Amino acid sequence: MTFRRTSLAQEMAQQLLQPSFLDTSLRSGLFLSGQRRVGKTTFLATDLIPALEDRGAIVIYVDLWSQPQANPADLVHDAIRKSLNELQTPGSGILQKLRRVSSIEAGAAGFKFGFKLADVGKEWGVSLAHAFTELIDKSKTNVVLIVDEVQHALGSAEGDNMLHALKATRDAINTRPGTPGYFLFIGTGSHRARVQELSLKGNQAFNGAVTHEFPVLGRDFIEYVLQQVKPQLGSKVPSIPVTEDAFKTMGSRPEELMKALNILRRLPLGANSDEHLPTIAQSLGAAAADVELQKIEALGPLAEAVFSRICSIGGNVKGGFTADALKEYSVKTGREVTAQEVQSVIGLMTSANLLMRVSHGHYGVTDSFVEKAWVTRLQADSLLRSGASPDKEATA
Numbered sequence: 001m002t003f004r005r006t007s008l009a010q011e012m013a014q015q016l017l018q019p020s021f022l023d024t025s026l027r028s029g030l031f032l033s034g035q036r037r038v039g040k041t042t043f044l045a046t047d048l049i050p051a052l053e054d055r056g057a058i059v060i061y062v063d064l065w066s067q068p069q070a071n072p073a074d075l076v077h078d079a080i081r082k083s084l085n086e087l088q089t090p091g092s093g094i095l096q097k098l099r100r101v102s103s104i105e106a107g108a109a110g111f112k113f114g115f116k117l118a119d120v121g122k123e124w125g126v127s128l129a130h131a132f133t134e135l136i137d138k139s140k141t142n143v144v145l146i147v148d149e150v151q152h153a154l155g156s157a158e159g160d161n162m163l164h165a166l167k168a169t170r171d172a173i174n175t176r177p178g179t180p181g182y183f184l185f186i187g188t189g190s191h192r193a194r195v196q197e198l199s200l201k202g203n204q205a206f207n208g209a210v211t212h213e214f215p216v217l218g219r220d221f222i223e224y225v226l227q228q229v230k231p232q233l234g235s236k237v238p239s240i241p242v243t244e245d246a247f248k249t250m251g252s253r254p255e256e257l258m259k260a261l262n263i264l265r266r267l268p269l270g271a272n273s274d275e276h277l278p279t280i281a282q283s284l285g286a287a288a289a290d291v292e293l294q295k296i297e298a299l300g301p302l303a304e305a306v307f308s309r310i311c312s313i314g315g316n317v318k319g320g321f322t323a324d325a326l327k328e329y330s331v332k333t334g335r336e337v338t339a340q341e342v343q344s345v346i347g348l349m350t351s352a353n354l355l356m357r358v359s360h361g362h363y364g365v366t367d368s369f370v371e372k373a374w375v376t377r378l379q380a381d382s383l384l385r386s387g388a389s390p391d392k393e394a395t396a
Contacts, residue, residue, distance in 0.1 A: 002046050003224050008215060009047035016184055017055050017142050027174050029167075029206040031150070032188040033195035034214030035367045037253045040188050041148055043214075049146070056102045057142040057184075058083070058094070058135070064152035072153040073162035077121030080128070080145075084120065084135065087111045102141055111138050121162075128165045129172040132183050136173060140180040150187030151194035160205070163198075167205035188214065192366045193356030216252035219244055225254075229261055236264050238273040246281035251369035256284050289373035295352050296374070303345045305332040308378060310355065310363060311371055320346075 015023040016030070034040055041063070049059050062079035064072045086092040088110040095110050113134055119125025136143055145166065153159035166185055173183040185206070189195040199209040222244045230237050238246075243257075250256035260280045264273050296307050306329065309320050321339050329337040346363060349355040356366045365371035 002042065003217070003221055005043055005047045005217075006051075009043070009051035012048060013051040013055055013057075016144065016186075017052065017057055026210055027170070027182055027184060029170065029185045029187070029199065029209030031195050031199050031206070031209060031211045032186070032214045033192040033211065034188075034190065034216065035192070035251060035253075035369060036190040037255055038214065038216050038251070039254060040190070040214050044146060044148060044188065052144050053097055054101055056098070057144050058087070058098065058139060059144045059146065061146045061148070063148040065149040068152070071158050072156070073121070073158040076145075076147060076153075076162055080131070081117050081120050084113065084117050084131065087135070087139075088113060088117075098139065098141070102139075111135070113138075121165075127168070129169040132169050133173055136179065136181040136183065142181045142184060144184045144186065146186045146188070149189050149191075150198065151189040151191040154194055154197070163205040185209075191353045193350050193353055196356055217247075217254065221254075222247060225257065225261070233261065233265055233273075235269070236267055236271060236273045238264065238277045242274045242277055246277045249278070249281040250285045251288060251367075253288070256281075256288060259284055285369070286373065289370050292354065292367065292370040293374060293377065295354060296349070299345060299348055299352070301333045302329060302337060302341060303349060305329045306342055306345055307349065307354065307365075307374065311365060311375055311378075 016026055019026055032040065044061065049061060052059050060079055060083045062076050064075055067075060083094065086094045087098075089095065090110055092110065113131075115126040115131065115134070120131050121128060132143055147153070153163055170183050170185060173179055173181075187195065187198060187206075196211055198204050199206050199211045201207060219240065222240055226237055226240065226243060246260060247257050250260065260277060263280050264271075264277060267273070267276060296303055306320060309325060309328065313320070321342060326337050326339065326342070329342065346355060350363070353366050354370070355363045365374075
């Protein structure tokens, strides 16, 4: 069974489709960013999309990670054309669902569009603004386009043009007096630095849109999982508080939690799961973080020095370019370091999803899970250099 986040989905659907005055800014676009494997795509498919459709919205979903080598613009245009085709096809699922939740009569033959679907998104064809305007005028409802792993649209002229076309669509529809529906754009992604870039950079189409952290799973999920595994674990089911702490240690990733519970399953009868689970979680969490930490090490000593300083000064990268900072980097790397080199390595770490721009001139660590692991490693190294050990320090 899949854990459902119904309340969260209903709250988001309400804010998007029937916004209060303070929530109307969501019509500018909503970007959700979060670390990998915390359940973003599952939430979209099983909770948010059904909640939006139950409120009468037409939802078009596309995952840019489904075909990483494909042109992102082609994937988006294909998804739009597919949905429009279903809406004009008698008896299609999307049409039946719309009829159930809406008072609009689409007609026995579905919608009839005044343009060729094959030309949507083409340079010589109908614009996205025209296509979505006609769809909203005919359906008299909101249309929500969800682009998963939206950061893949960056880095190509086609992707950039597609995003600007969607921004033009938003402006054309949402500013109309008396529009019968709104065009809503939701972008989600695991590359937090690049997702935030889409709404923070002045040259991006959705500059000024709303950006939120994706809400990770919490205690209600822990309670659900422990109830499900009780028949398999029996007396080895850990307590809720210990499991919740272990889950956070592993980066709030459901897959890691299941690995940990399977390890508990193999413990001998009578074993105290609450004693073993924290150690198991620490081990699994460290293994997951190591993948990211190796990226920093692969970029060289200067990257390690800059990353360490950003961790230590709370993400204010302006403090990373001072004379004292450059002197520190020079000592750590054994050579003179320039500000241009620091900026370059920050760019590399941003591209690698290790750092993200928090605001103009300010950078932070993308994943707090990785940041904690890096700081823990630095502390351990410091203890070893001082001749102490973590165990001695803990008992001192």
